[in-house]
Amino acid sequence: MSKQPNSTAKYKVIADSGGRHYQFFCEASGVLVHTTNPIRAVSAEEELKLAWETEGRAHFNQCQKCGRWVSTVMYNADVFECVDCTPWENAPHFCKQCGVENSSRDTYCSKCGTKLQYGGDSD
Numbered sequence: 001m002s003k004q005p006n007s008t009a010k011y012k013v014i015a016d017s018g019g020r021h022y023q024f025f026c027e028a029s030g031v032l033v034h035t036t037n038p039i040r041a042v043s044a045e046e047e048l049k050l051a052w053e054t055e056g057r058a059h060f061n062q063c064q065k066c067g068r069w070v071s072t073v074m075y076n077a078d079v080f081e082c083v084d085c086t087p088w089e090n091a092p093h094f095c096k097q098c099g100v101e102n103s104s105r106d107t108y109c110s111k112c113g114t115k116l117q118y119g120g121d122s123d
């Protein structure tokens with residue numbers, strides 16, 4: 001009974017007049033990362049697979065340690081792990097709020113002004 005890593009990120013299905021959209025969430029920060037176009041398939045499993053493979057997956061990285069799917073912001077590409085498993089030593093390069101890439105010397109996001117840091121700590 002070995003625990004398989006999740007095959008997709010955490011998701012929600014949003015149904016509207018256009019069809020069923022899949023929303024994929026970062027498993028580390030809980031932030032909504034991507035909402036798909038309407039997806040149609042013969043079964044719910046097929047739909048999820050299609051939504052994930054055609055749209056969702058490109059926005060995520062899988063932590064090699066804990067197996068969670070996390071957004072680029074929460075992924076430490078130096079070690080292929082999420083920042084909960086291996087935090088970056090410096091300020092993150094990507095804004096948690098708007099996702100824009102900042103230089104490693106910036107303390108605040110150049111686009112939205114959010115402080116660039118991980119977790120809830122303040123200094």
Ligand SMILES: [Zn+2]
Nearest residue numbers: 063066082085
């Ligand atoms: Zn991890």
Ligand SMILES: [Zn+2]
Nearest residue numbers: 095098109112
């Ligand atoms: Zn920002």
